[in-house]
Each structure stands twice: as structure tokens, then as C-alpha cells.
Amino acid sequence: MNIRQLLTDKVQAAMLEAHIPAKFGPHLAPAKKAGFGDYQANGAMAAAKHMGTNPRELATSIVEKLNLEGIATKVEIAGPGFINIHLDPAFLGTSLDKALADPRLSIGNTTNPQTVVVDYSAPNLAKEMHVGHLRSTIIGDALVRLLEFQGHKVIRQNHMGDWGTQFGMLLAHLQDKLEANEVAEVALSDLEAFYREAKLRFDDEEGFADRARDYVVKLQGGDPRCSALWEKFIEVSVSHSEEIYDKLNVTLKHSDVAPESMYNADLPVLVADLQQQGLAVEDDGAQVVFLPEMADKEGNPSVVIVQKRGGGYLYATTDLAAIRYRVSKLDSDRIMYFIDARQSLHMQQVFTVARKAGYASDDTSLEHHPFGTMMGADGKPFKTRTGGTVKLAELLDEAVERADKLVAEKNPELAPETRAEIARKVGIGAVKYADLSKTRTNDYIFSWDSMLSFEGNTAPYLQYAYTRVRSIFRKAGINPEQLSGSIVVAAPQEQQLALKLCQFEEMLEQVSKDAFPHVLCTYLYDLASAYMSFYEACPVLKEGVSEEDKASRLRLCQLVAATIEHGLGLLGIEVMEQM
Numbered sequence: 001m002n003i004r005q006l007l008t009d010k011v012q013a014a015m016l017e018a019h020i021p022a023k024f025g026p027h028l029a030p031a032k033k034a035g036f037g038d039y040q041a042n043g044a045m046a047a048a049k050h051m052g053t054n055p056r057e058l059a060t061s062i063v064e065k066l067n068l069e070g071i072a073t074k075v076e077i078a079g080p081g082f083i084n085i086h087l088d089p090a091f092l093g094t095s096l097d098k099a100l101a102d103p104r105l106s107i108g109n110t111t112n113p114q115t116v117v118v119d120y121s122a123p124n125l126a127k128e129m130h131v132g133h134l135r136s137t138i139i140g141d142a143l144v145r146l147l148e149f150q151g152h153k154v155i156r157q158n159h160m161g162d163w164g165t166q167f168g169m170l171l172a173h174l175q176d177k178l179e180a181n182e183v184a185e186v187a188l189s190d191l192e193a194f195y196r197e198a199k200l201r202f203d204d205e206e207g208f209a210d211r212a213r214d215y216v217v218k219l220q221g222g223d224p225r226c227s228a229l230w231e232k233f234i235e236v237s238v239s240h241s242e243e244i245y246d247k248l249n250v251t252l253k254h255s256d257v258a259p260e261s262m263y264n265a266d267l268p269v270l271v272a273d274l275q276q277q278g279l280a281v282e283d284d285g286a287q288v289v290f291l292p293e294m295a296d297k298e299g300n301p302s303v304v305i306v307q308k309r310g311g312g313y314l315y316a317t318t319d320l321a322a323i324r325y326r327v328s329k330l331d332s333d334r335i336m337y338f339i340d341a342r343q344s345l346h347m348q349q350v351f352t353v354a355r356k357a358g359y360a361s362d363d364t365s366l367e368h369h370p371f372g373t374m375m376g377a378d379g380k381p382f383k384t385r386t387g388g389t390v391k392l393a394e395l396l397d398e399a400v401e402r403a404d405k406l407v408a409e410k411n412p413e414l415a416p417e418t419r420a421e422i423a424r425k426v427g428i429g430a431v432k433y434a435d436l437s438k439t440r441t442n443d444y445i446f447s448w449d450s451m452l453s454f455e456g457n458t459a460p461y462l463q464y465a466y467t468r469v470r471s472i473f474r475k476a477g478i479n480p481e482q483l484s485g486s487i488v489v490a491a492p493q494e495q496q497l498a499l500k501l502c503q504f505e506e507m508l509e510q511v512s513k514d515a516f517p518h519v520l521c522t523y524l525y526d527l528a529s530a531y532m533s534f535y536e537a538c539p540v541l542k543e544g545v546s547e548e549d550k551a552s553r554l555r556l557c558q559l560v561a562a563t564i565e566h567g568l569g570l571l572g573i574e575v576m577e578q579m
Ligand code: ARG
Pocket: 119, 122, 123, 124, 159, 160, 161, 319, 322, 337, 339
């Protein structure tokens, strides 16, 4: 249930009855300080200012019309005209009972279902996937899970980089190997090493770069042999990415791959259209769109090259074709891009051209959700000890190994298979959560010690909190699916915990709107803390606890466990019954 929405509707109705124009919203927010109720409506001030009336008087007239029977026990006016709302504990209790009885935890489907295209992961093929793509993959996947849960139609688009100069390089190198009678399978079995060799030659060997470029031209010209080899490279590389998605517990599938090459045929058509519209003009042999609306301080317009001199197309051209496709063929209402902040200018240029060219109307929201860089302990972009790029597969294996050691220390009695399974969930969960729990737009420092800690805002902490709650039922020999009684909210710690539980849905709303998954992480961490305080203050199984209290508190416990499980699940992180 969404209390914030419920109160918003109620206060809005009262405002209308108090003859306040509908354009003034109630501005509901959770109360900032203890003692000021649970929620406050702050809309009276802004409305009074525009209407030229006294804000406290206006607040009073709203409160006179406000009917919160069965929802709040007290409504007060404070300060210049805040309306403070104290929720009725009985209302919280009934709401939580409903949530407990519902596998969706009484989170409704959205009333405004959209078709949302989510562009994420998007590694460049032939190179092995590295940590730079980790952030896009896990942040994007968290949003996709959430939007789907809320009832939106989500279309994943894995805009893989499968086209461009790197393939000319690989083809030229492969040709030489074949001439030396080596078989293609060798190259494909260790594509990463093969890529490195080719890159060295490209950088250092005379004439090689030119040959590589010739191969690009051949490939783009549709040469059958080049195309066949290129396809092999792609196949190997895509399946490598898929192994990582699997390890990472990410929902991307083969059918979500919508790579750059998919738009090849449309690129000349698109450029011709931009020319026809007078948007693309020739500049020094290239086709260029000038954007005066994005001019720099000196007034020079921003420049977007859509076709190089010599005919080649660029990253921006492909992205424009992708927008056109996503709007016209996929019918998207909203397109979300999870890409590194360093591509912000690129995205802004692409969006601006797309709007001007009419490829996306104002009905489609175009959103770049940038993220910062993952840093090493030295505060520089994360690298291996020898300065190379860190391979994702190795990083994830190390996470699981480290988690395995920790779990073994914590619980030496576990059977080996059980321990391996727990270690996998903890290790992968730790890497994902460490990323998701940081404000997306910031850089962050990758640290094994802090992400694998059982204290603080980490995956292991939350997974452990979950096992602790669940162990209560094992200890008591009670099936948590068959709890009786009802939730009675009495002690202040129960009140705090109940309120937090009730805020699950409105917090999720926020996350799907702004695409900041750390808000969900912070929520889960706060929830676990509220649970700890509750557990200390309100005994559940101790002798002397009345049957009603016991039943009520067990129900609260179970709802906490279900909420943690659900919340972590939306982040793509698994829980376990013991660790
Ligand atoms: N392959 C690109 C890179 O690694 C990311 C692509 C992101 N998506 C897009 N539509 N541009 O930098």
C-alpha cells in the first residue's frame, strides 16, 4: 500500500473543498523529525503565497475539511502552516496484515503502465567484458526488475558494440594466422589473447593498421568470407557475455541483444533523411549536424558528425537509428540509458538531434542515467595490480572465493555444497550491492573488505539479517506460512518498524522514477536496523510474552523477512535460510 499516495489524495480533496485551485498540490512527505507525526503536508504554504492569504489560516481550513478517519489519530498544524499527520497504529496494523497475506506485499500494479525500453550492459564485443560494463549491467538490471514488477512493459536492449574498426583488426590478424596454417578455432578459444595480439600489431606494426581498415571496408561491403568470420567472433564473444550474466544473476537473455550492426542498413537512410530535413550539412567532406541550442560559452554550436569523410558512420549515427527504431517499432513511452557519465555529452547530442528530426516526440521520455567510475583503493580507475583492465569473470570468481572463506569461518559445520551455494550468493550479492548502494552518479572505491563485511550497509549484512529473522521460526518450530492472529502496533519500536514496512511501495515508486537504486538499498538497511531495535525491545519467543503479542510479533518478523527478500530480489540479489 502507498500511504503517501493515500494521504495525498485525501489532502488534495480537502484542499479542493477549501476552494484551493487544483494546481496546488498537497506536497506530502514523511515527517523529518520525531514528534512531528509520521507525514507532513507542506502544500498550504505555497498555495497561500500564490493566493495572497495567511498560510496558517489556509492550513486550518484544509484540516477542517480533511477526513482521515481510520487512518490518522491526530492532525496538527505546526510552524508557518505544516500539516502534521499522526497515523493510527490500528491502521498500520491492518495494512501490514493485508501485505502479509499478499505475495506482492500489497504493492499494486502501476496505474500508468508504460512501454519502457532499457538500454544497458552493452559491452563491446571481441574484447572481453571488463569492469566498466559491470555498473551498467547491474544498475540497469535492478531497474528492469523493478519496472516489470510494477507492471510496465519492459523491453531490454543490449546495444552491444559489434561493429567497427576493432573487427578489421581481428580479421587482418586472423588472415595472417590462417596463412600460417593455424586454425580459426585457436583464435576463438582465447579471443581475449587474440584481441590483445591484434591490438599490439595495430599500434606498432607498419602497414597493419591500413590492412585492418581495408578489412573494415570489406566487411561493411558485405564480403561473404569476412562476414562469416565476423559472425564467428560475435558468437563467441556474445556467449562469453552470457556466461557473465549468468554468474551475475542478471536477467539479460540472448533475445535482448540488439547490437549496433542491427542498424547498419538504416544508417544511409537516416543520414539522407537528416540531410533532407536540412539538419545534416556537409562540412569538410563529412555530414554534420550543428546544434546551436547546445553551444559552448563562446557561442560555437555543438557539432555532431553523422557520417565521416569517406563514408563511415559513427556511434552517434547508430544511436539515432536506435532511437528511431525504439520509438517507431517498439512503441516506447520511455527510453532509459544506463551509460557511463563520460558519455553524457554524446547522449545529450543524440537526444537533441532525435527531437529536432522528429524521431522522438515529447510523448517519449529520453533519459540518460549516468554513473560514475569504479575506482581502485588508490583512487584511480580500477585496474589489476599490473595496470591491466580487470576481467569481470575473474573478479566475480574472486568474490565467490572470498565469500567462501568468510562463510566457512562463520559456520564451519556447513556441508560443502550448501556452503558453495551460500558463498555464491554472498559473493555475487556483495559485488552487486556495493555498487547499487552507492549514489549512482558518484565514483566509488571498490573494496573487498567493506563489501564483504557483515556490518554496515552491505549485502552480507542484509542476507544475515534475513537468516536471523527466519531462524526465529525454526527455533520456535512454527511454519511462517501459517501464522495466526493479527498485527498489533503498540511499542514505539513496533510503530517505527510498522511505518517503515508500510513505506516499501512509495519508496519503490521513487526508485523507478529517478532510477537511483541506492534509495532501495538505504531503505532495506534502515528496515533491518528498525527490526534490530524492535527485536531488542519487544521479545517474541521469551517466556511471559502473551499469545497475542507473540502472534503479532511473529507476523511482523515474517513481513520483515519477506520485504528484505523481495527488496533484495529486485536488486537481483538472493537470500538464503542460513549462513
Ligand atoms: N558499447 C558502448 C560502450 O562500451 C556502450 C553503449 C551504450 N548504449 C548506447 N545506446 N550508446 O561504451
